[in-house]
Amino acid sequence: MLLFIALIPLLGALLPLWAGGRRGRDVSVWTTAAVTAASLALLLWLSPVVFDGVVLQANWPWLPQLGLNFTFRLDGLALLFGLLITGIGLLVILYARYYLAERDDLGRFYALLLLFMGAMLGMVLADNLLLLLLFWELTSLSSFLLIGYWHSRADARQGARMALTVTAAGGLALLAGFLLLGHIAGSFELSTVLAAGETVKNHPGYPVMLMLILLGAFTKSAQFPFHFWLPHAMAAPTPVSAYLHSATMVKAGVFLLARLFPVLADTDLWFYLVGGTGLITLLFAAYAALFQHDLKGLLAYSTISHLGLITLLLGLSTPLAVVAGVFHIINHAVFKASLFMAAGIIDHETGCRDMRKLNGLFKYIPWTATLAMTAAAAMAGVPLLNGFLSKEMFFAQTVYQAAAGGEVHWLLPLLATVAGIFSVAYSARFIHDVFFNGEPINLPRLPHEPPPYLRAPVEVLVAICLLVGIAPAYTVGPLLAIAATSVVGGPLPPYSLAIWHGFNLPLLMSSLALIGGALMYWQRRRLFRLGDRYPPPDGKALFERGLNLGIAATRRLTEGLENGSLQRYLALLIGVALVAGVAGAWQGGELTGDQPLPPVDLLSLLAALLLVLTTGLTMLWHRQRLTAIILLGGVGLIVVLAFIRFSSPDLALTQLTVEVVTTVLLLLALRYLPSDALPESMPSRRLRDAGLAILAGIGVAALTWGGLTRPLQPELAEYFLATSLPGGGGANVVNVILVDFRGFDTLGEATVLVIAALGITALLTGGFPLPIRSSPRVVSIEERWPLLLRMGARPLLALTLLLAAYIFLRGHHLPGGGFIAGLMTALALATQYLAGDFRWTTAQLNLDYQRLMGGGLALIGFTGLVSALFGYPFLTSAFTHAHLPIFGDFEIASAMAFDLGVYLVVVGAVMRILLELGQANAEENGWKP
């Protein structure tokens, strides 16, 4: 049953949308009212049990693993709020029907209103912190949409956005607070949490948690200094203001304070934070309300002030203060809703809300004026009206606190009286300025009495004001009692709800407030002048200035951090990596391992120095590309020496050939780069880069040191050394790995090489633009192809080919192999092109490199397939020995065919790339393919 109270409006929100679309306005009113009435009826039906002191609970599991369940509880507090929400809701629905203009979309309005109502009901009924929070956020959202209902108006949009920003921010703070609270209490179920008061208050996380939760509550209830959104939310249609900003949404904050009262209250921190904020808000807003010229603005500030009063009462933490607070929640909702509605009528009838123009309306709308004046009197705390009672109780509480001594003494009653004076003064202003005080000035239209249904809700509410004010014990007494009981969480001390308590201090304070307020209003002109000179700070301007400052700051941050410069990004990346590395090293642990290093010999030292020198020179001359490339080649050659020194001839051979080929390739590719040097970067940046480079170099050196002084992981090497000969039939482990153990990989690599060569061909055949140069120098054949080189190159070809064959054949056992042989062959061929005329050489050699690569790849694949043919897995190898004169004994393995494939692919691919690059070169000199 409980579930439906909140669910009916939430689901019912679809009805007016549907009804508003095709049926008339009245249909949507009736459906909305029916939905609300259904909820109200359910509440009333359940209420007798609650009055007996039973807490109704209902539980539907939803997300048990998150601790989030649909659990609801109906206790006194929830019942009180539920009745307020649905009761005033019904009146607002009726009021809005006549208030909103024909062109306004009623369906949408009612849908949003019901959505909000459902969210509010869900919030007050929730028995789970998370559920409460969900509904809390939903109220923020739906109120955002309601405030922005007239979304064509700029102030409505701004007001809506500000309200949402502030309350949503508060909501998220609340989320963090609830997370903590749930964590401390061990459950998110309210029943458990409420019982865990002592644990929570003694927990070290209590202050943080309390502050976060209060942040949520204060933003929602517009407490100082988060009050500024409420006056600007007055751009909402008046029915929304009457509903949200008097009776319901702004009360959500105080509801939360009341709901969590047993867990959080009664600590010093609570007293100072809640009480202090309440007091400041009460005074500040009452003062500010006096200076508002906008009718609704006055009411908004007065609402803030009254909310501050309630917050202050809850902050006092005594049971009687709670009773007074709860009582004032009811009273304020009733008289403020009626005041908003009355203000709406005036706005509706005159088209104006400025109190400097609205004067003397009494004679035009006497009945509405009477109603509004009664409600305003209730707000001022005039006897026989409900506001008087709760204000009296409030004064009594301040006196009681003062009498109890302690930290607060006479200041509290004094300030309370001052606030009372302000409150009377602005109420007087509302009454006198609007309904008397001469004649209306320049009103868009002169008012007359509104349609009776627009006024009816006001009449009902004012009647309640009177009834409660005259006979409190018979009207709200029981409801107040159960509500306050559920807030305090225990029996209430005796109190009396009478109008007359005899002559005492509170009565004196009330009288003082009334007289002082009247006096203050009488002297208002002087006060207004003062107010003009020292206007109360405008929260909105501050909010927006803060916002703009924030945006400007983030913009600066963006420019500093994200200027689009790759260099800066790189510097940042390396710098942070360095810091991270140093931080890692800081944690301790030994950098140097226990592996002794081999002794340093002179030769190695010299080579290392040479390496450093060439690298340094490369860096220095990197703008002169040719020099840089040649120096880079030098670096590679020294690495070859290092390989030889550490006895890996195979790697040395590979490195040697690869180095030469890459240098040639780079030189050819140089043609495609613009010849003019790039501009030098600024000295400061070069300094930064140099610093980073040196630091990073030191870091890497340290890491290398750490690696070198630690033992190797010998398993892999031992495995290959042991199985190379018996498994692959070769003593040259590197080659056996390439063609046998990891033959599959080599197949893949060979394919990649072919694809790369073809890709380069495809890229360059399309006509790759060469940078424009000054007209080619006319050179003689002799200068271009020196005779000595031409003559020397030819025998070199034969020799190199022979060497390549040798290297290839012995490759399986001794340093060598197809890859190195291939590179050598390619180099020999390239020399021919370099030494002679390109066209002539091409014609002479007459080699189709594309076919060469293709054939090589096919051969590799074929070798693999043969083994498959014999029933072995793909690429299984077989080998035997053969003896040739001169070459000696060598291995004929199926891997040999495989290696031949590699050889062909390498020759073909390298030549293909070289020729493509060289061809462009030749074309520039007038050669056509």
Place this chain on the structure above:
Amino acid sequence: MNFVAPDFMPVLPELFVLAMTCLIVVVDVFLEQRQRHITYGLAQLTLLGAALLTLFSYAQAPVTTMFGHYIKDAMGDLLKLFIYLTSAAVFLYSRDYLRRRDLFKGEYYMLGLFGVLGMMVMVSAHSLLTVYLGLELLSLSLYALVAIDRDSPIASEAAMKYFVLGSLASGMLLYGISMIYGATGSVDLQVVADSVANQGADNLVLVFGLVFLVVGLSFKLGAVPFHMWLPDVYQGAPTSVTLFIGSAPKLAAFALLMRILVEGLGALQGDWQQMLVILAALSMATGNLIAIAQANIKRMLAYSTISHIGFMLLGILAGTPDGYAAAMFYTIVYVLMAVGAFGVIILLSRAGFEAENIDDFKGLNDRNPWLAFVMMVIMMSMAGVPFLAGFYAKWMVLQSIVNVGLVWLAILGVVFSVIGAFYYLRVVKCVYFDKPEQNEPIEMSLDTEIVISANGLLLVVIGLYPTVLMTWCATALLN
């Protein structure tokens, strides 16, 4: 030396995608431009086929194959399914956009599918080597994709930056991997984990390895301070590519963290937790703060990605099963939101017009109320508004770190999501409250409209009933 064939069955989806992609490359060569939709269809078919293969072989218990380099487990399978799903959506949203820009070429789908394959390999990696291979396959595809519009200087610049920085980061990752290998003698994550558990954090080489791994991973994730490439790439790349980069790879990135940090280096949790705390805090702060100042919505979403990555890290650094599940849930939800958000951007773009400024969204409600609604749902979900998927994602990660006692970090997260809410809601305000600056109708094909609607509604459905996805995540991480 005999070649022992591994069990290929668990790798079937990967093999299928690989074979189909190669097939598509070949088929595409023989197609004329007006037949290019065949390529598109085949690409979608590939994803569908892979999804079916994964679905029917959904792992009950983890299986390793490929000599321990590959693992098929429920986490991987679930992530893969979402990778297919989001990639399919990406292909669909991009189709018309590419067609209008003369970019409707086979390369987009080919590179996209290779990227998907890379993600699949990452997700199922069980050795540092496979992780690296998958990552590079993905990265290389992405580098090329960013530059796919070769006439756009901004795209080329973005691709160049991405490539240079990405290569450097890959280098660091590799460096880290080699150190881990040096310290443990293996790249197999299980062996690494055992070895690390034995020697602890005293070994400096291990610590260095971890540092470089985290640096490399953070770069790939785009966590601050390694995020520099992300905004430039998001903004510079054609929106269809941004859409791709911004969605499915985040799922793979999550898997990457899980595999390396949790499965491989779980014993060093104390060390990497500290690093991730810094990264997460910085990411949430920088991402959310800078996003406020952006006028370009792609750039804004880039910073929003950075902040979301920060949140996702929160779940992982919690170091508990709940935290991992929360992070996984977060990632999946985030990816669904990102696909939707970029999807809307792409749908608003026309021939010769890129909807990339927030102002271009003004008055979307007047032009197309349904699309406006979808955008609102996505933005609010990103902001973490209750009853939408994004809320539970945030809630779960926050709860997981509160449970391990990192309350201050949770509060920081909340503070920055408040700041984040501001710029998401600004978009909503533009969409609903501002006057439209242009009135061209928004062209959408029916299938696109259906999918983008489903995308938006999915966030609502997950928001109302998140249990299903949460349970999937939790159970996927159990085995």
